[in-house]
Amino acid sequence: MIDFRNKRILLVAAHPDDELLGCGATMKRLIDEFNCQIRVIILGEGITSRSDDRDPEKWAKHLEIHRANIKKAQEAIGYQSAGIYNFADNRFDSVDLLDLVKVIEKEKKEFQPEIIFTHHGGDTNIDHRRTFEAVVTSIRPMSHENVHTLICFETPSSTEWQAFNYPNPFLPNFYMSVSEEQVEAKIEGMESYEFEKRPYPHPRSPEALRIQARRWGVAIGKNHAEAFMLIRTIVQ
Numbered sequence: 001m002i003d004f005r006n007k008r009i010l011l012v013a014a015h016p017d018d019e020l021l022g023c024g025a026t027m028k029r030l031i032d033e034f035n036c037q038i039r040v041i042i043l044g045e046g047i048t049s050r051s052d053d054r055d056p057e058k059w060a061k062h063l064e065i066h067r068a069n070i071k072k073a074q075e076a077i078g079y080q081s082a083g084i085y086n087f088a089d090n091r092f093d094s095v096d097l098l099d100l101v102k103v104i105e106k107e108k109k110e111f112q113p114e115i116i117f118t119h120h121g122g123d124t125n126i127d128h129r130r131t132f133e134a135v136v137t138s139i140r141p142m143s144h145e146n147v148h149t150l151i152c153f154e155t156p157s158s159t160e161w162q163a164f165n166y167p168n169p170f171l172p173n174f175y176m177s178v179s180e181e182q183v184e185a186k187i188e189g190m191e192s193y194e195f196e197k198r199p200y201p202h203p204r205s206p207e208a209l210r211i212q213a214r215r216w217g218v219a220i221g222k223n224h225a226e227a228f229m230l231i232r233t234i235v236q
Contacts, residue, residue: 002115002149002174002233004034010113010147011038011079012104012135014127015046015089016070017196020077021204022153023117024186025178025213026226027077032182039111041083042070043100044127047195049090056086062195069193076189083107092130100134108138108147115149120229122168125158141234149233153226156203156212172227175220183213183224 009030013019019027019040030036047062048054056063067084074082085103087095116139121132132152139147151174154160159170187206191197200207216225 002230004030004036004115006035007037007115008111008113009036009038009115009117010107010111011040012107012116012118012131013040013042014092014119014125014131015044016042016066016084017046017073017190017193017204018042018119018128018155020073020186020189020193021155021157021209022119023176023226023228024077024189025182025224026117026176026228027079028182028185029176029178031078031080038079039081039083039107039113040074040079041085041103041107043085043103043131044087044089044092045085046089048088054088054091065194069195072192073189076185076192087127090125090127092127095130097130097134097137100130101137104134104138112146114146115151116147117151117153117228120152120154120159120168120170122162122166122170123155123158124161125155128155128158136231141232148236150231152229152231154228156208157198160203170229172216172229174228174230175216175225176228177217177220177222178213178224178226180224183210186213 118135119128119132198204213224216227217223
């Protein structure tokens with residue numbers, strides 16, 4: 001059993017909005033009911049893949065707005081701090097894995113988390129997969145490692161879009177029951193992202209996120225829930 005009370009939790013996301021899509025309602029509950037300290041780190045800038053060539057200057061205004069939207073999303077959930085990085089959007093496979101690992105190791109050293117949430121390693125999005133690989137590498141279970149629990153979230157419009165026969169499907173084995181109010185906080189935060197929100201029936205639309213929360217709630221006999229894969233936990 002995972003004891004979340006008073007824990008320090010690091011959430012490692014590839015892009016702005018992934019932190020909300022993956023576990024926005026869960027974060028809200030962990031903060032409000034379990035007194036958790038949560039730091040979110042976002043590795044990628046999340047915009048420049050929308051043109052043929054990466055040109056951050058061309059997207060400078062959009063990137064500025066995108067970063068401001070992170071703050072609005074943070075306010076909706078109430079997590080305590082954020083670290084924002086600038087790895088190229090949808091080009092994490094062009095970056096040495098070690099560069100991603102070093103960022104996570106730095107954040108771990110400064111924040112000293114006991115639990116990490118991050119992407120499922122079988123998502124369609126390459127940045128999500130590389131983020132997972134970097135997190136796993138950064139928390140190898142050696143005697144000095146402070147992180148005892150790794151939990152992976154699904155990302156609507158990536159996890160479920162992977163090919164059916166991909167060898168690493170999202171098979172949840174851990175669920176967080178959440179309230180309707182916590183789901184609405186997730187949606188409020190998601191709607192802060194001007195360049196990411198979509199109308200129904202897109203998976204990132206408010207209606208779809210409500211359906212997903214109810215779907216996972218039904219799976220466990222609750223009204224609403226978010227689903228996860230527990231990768232590793234160590235009982236101290």
